[in-house]
Amino acid sequence: MIKNNKILRILAVLVMAVGFCLPSYSGAPQIMKRASALMDRASGIDATFTMTTGGRSVKGSLKSSAAGFVLTTPSYTSWYDGRNLWTYNASARETTLTLPSKEELCEANPMMMVSGYANAFTAAFAKKQTAGTHTIVLLPKSRKSGLKNVVLVIDSRTYKPTRITVNPASGASVSVAIHSLRTDAKFSKSSFTYPKSKYPKVEVIDLR
Numbered sequence: 290m291i292k293n294n295k296i297l298r299i300l301a302v303l304v305m306a307v308g309f310c311l312p313s314y315s316g317a318p319q320i321m322k323r324a325s326a327l328m329d330r331a332s333g334i335d336a337t338f339t340m341t342t343g344g345r346s347v348k349g350s351l352k353s354s355a356a357g358f359v360l361t362t363p364s365y366t367s368w369y370d371g372r373n374l375w376t377y378n379a380s381a382r383e384t385t386l387t388l389p390s391k392e393e394l395c396e397a398n399p400m401m402m403v404s405g406y407a408n409a410f411t412a413a414f415a416k417k418q419t420a421g422t423h424t425i426v427l428l429p430k431s432r433k434s435g436l437k438n439v440v441l442v443i444d445s446r447t448y449k450p451t452r453i454t455v456n457p458a459s460g461a462s463v464s465v466a467i468h469s470l471r472t473d474a475k476f477s478k479s480s481f482t483y484p485k486s487k488y489p490k491v492e493v494i495d496l497r
Contacts, residue, residue: 317412320423321403324441324448328403333474334358342463351398352474357481358398367397368483375483377491384483384493403441403450410439421445 328334333354339346340362349362357369368375374389374397387393394401410427418424419442427439435458442452449472453465485493 317414317425318407320443320448321407321412321425321427321441324403324443324450325407327448327472331472331474333472333476335469335471335474337468339466339468340463341466343461352476352480353398354474354476354481356476356478359481360398368481369394369397370478370481373483373497375493377483377488382491384488384491386483386493386495386497388497403453409434415440422451 331354334351336351337348338351339348347362347364349360351360352358357371359369360367364379366377369389372388374387374393375384376387377384389397409431410429413426413428415424415426421444423443423445425441425443427441429436429438437456437458439456440454441450443449444451449467449470451467453467455463
């Protein structure tokens, strides 16, 4: 079971080379803008994924909208209602409640790395490309980010992300393979609030 929740939650683009020529680096931001616009226009995101780090993998799901999100894996579940972030740790049988920063939200919801990339990263094409996809390397603008880079693989037809690989400055990389991604889902606001009645004997540690 993957235990590094901070990196594990981190759950999030380019023009193909022609012949032996690499694509122009000036196009990477434009590809990212198209992918970002797709996420921004979404009424609701419903995705399934497999997250791998240190040779171990877990499957998970993400439900997200402008109101918040809920991210679920076998080891933990996180709910964000637009202000509060609850994280339930299955092994410890406890829930923490925090007021997250923007950086922590991006770590909790990998899709935010796509929609909000311009504020924290610069985009460049990866040297190696694969037919049918755009691969872009996001380089952090701040040295304090703790990241070496983030590699995004984007479907060249739909502009939906298919893989997000987070490479920290130190520690193991985390790769998120996205199996399905809907952008027309609809969720009630209550979907993103911690369901206390479901965990009646679980301690909630308030760190706000």
